[in-house]
Every structure is written in structure tokens, then in C-alpha cells.
Amino acid sequence: MATSKNLTPSGNGGRRLSFWNNDPFESLHDDMDRLFSRYLTPSLLHRPSALLGSDMSAQNYAQMDVRESDEAIDIKVDVPGMDVDDINVTLTDKTLLTIRGERKTESEEKLKDFYRVERAYGSFLRRIDLPAEVDENKIDASVKRGVLSLHLPKTAQAKAHEKKIKIKAS
Template sequence: MTLMKWDPWREIEDMFDRYTKAVGWPRGGQEALAPSDWTPRVDIAETETEFLIKADIPGVEKDHVKVSLENGVLTIQGERKTEKEEKDKKFHRVERFTGTFMRRFTVPENVDPEAIKAVFKDGMLHLHLPKTEKTEPKAIDIHVD
């Protein structure tokens, strides 16, 4: 038998996720909550040239993933199919979520929407959001009559 280290923070985070999903509260400030069966975990990083979003979606087929950008909101959605029940198989524990998922993120204004690239490999979705060149805000003097 393998011993596992207990992580109370992970249990608290899981409990909070289940609670906020049950009452319908959004968890993040920039993320819009959408009805779904489960929520994939993501990492968001920034370099000088791009934003990178990595989403964990193991067990999801590439054809069941859709990425879209509309009105400055990036949406990742898809579905993980339930395994077929086998009569001679008895499950002792099922922890993996199945069903539909959706995550939404507000995209910064300095992202080039035409150059967004999505790569799906080995259950990981990598979204590359290239930045546009910075535009300096300019002051405009308006004459008041």
C-alpha cells in the first residue's frame, strides 16, 4: 500500500470549488461562470511577446474541444465522455469528472485576436495569445468655446 501525504489545502480548495459551483458564484475576478459539469484546471503565464494558457483536459478527445473568442472573451469548452459500463467491472472509487466543461477568460486589449494559436497534445491544451505592439496613449487637446 502506498502512503500519500495529506494536503489539507487541496481538500479546502476542492470543497470551495464544489460549494461555489453549487451556489453559482463566479470564482475568479475576470472569469465568467458558465454552467458545466466540471472545470479543468489552467495555468496562465505571460512573457514579453505572449500570454500562454495551459488547460488540463486529459481523457478529452481533440474533436470534443472548442476554443472561441467573442467580444474580448476567450471560451474553452468541450466534453469528456463517460466510460461504458461493463457488467463484470465493479468500481470502488470514481473521482474523474465526466460531462461538459467550460472556462471563460477576459482577454487583454493588447492581444492580437487573429494570431491566437491552439495546440492540443497529450491531454493538454496550449493557447498562445500573441501580444500586439504597445500603443502609447496620446493626449488630445480640445478647445472649449
């Protein structure tokens, strides 16, 4: 007896509903289609913040670079147009770094027959689990040309914990 499929259109993007067919690959295929259509559409590929959840918009997402050396962890965060007072950096338990910022910009333009006021507000929060303990007394933080730079020297204990593993050739 042939299997029967319901091909009635529905609100699921025109995909067929398989009530009587127990083909596991068809179900997997449908799940993969939903995953790719939701997360890998061209508009989302150009907005990394879209994959992070609805609470972070593209304009509020602070781009960040993290580099680790034997001696320290260096972090650079884009904070264009922000004052030092608008940025808050905290370290918890020598390994959890939290960077918060709030943008507040306002521009006003008055001409003879033209008046324009624009305001933009937004905040961001970035938390980084550091790969090693850092010396909180030697942290250096500065902002230059819209980039927050953090230099976090590792503690002596963190440097001592690192052990090179010898690899044998077979």
C-alpha cells in the same frame, strides 16, 4: 438591569440567539463563524471548485495556468481524456476567451462470469477576460498529453499601449 439572552437550542448549529443584546461584536462574531464553517471546512479547502458554486463539480473543473509576457498570453488547460473535437475555444472582441469542453468516456469489461460498463460524462466552461487585445489571426492552439495549450500573441496596439512609469526616489 442585566441583559437577558435566549439560550434555547435551535437549528442553527447550537449558537445562541441574542434577541435582547445589541452587542455588534457578538453579531459580527456569529457572522464570521458561519462564513468560516461554510467555506473553509477541510473538505472544501481541497476542492477549489466547491467555492465556485454548485454548477461545477470537482471532476468538471478544468485546471488552468495563465502566463503573460510582453509579447503574448499563454494558457494551459487540463483536458485529460478529451478529444480535440470535444473542446471549443472562442475569442470575443479580442479580449474574452471562452473554453468549453465535454468529457464522454465509456469503458466495458467482459470476462467469463463478470461484466462491467462504466460511463462518465461532464462538461466545463472557463471564461477569461484577457488583460490585453490579442491578434486573433495568430492564435496557436494544440492538445498534447491531456493539456490544451493556447498561445495568444498581443496586438501591436496592445503592446504600444504599455508605458513604463518612472519612479522617483524620495
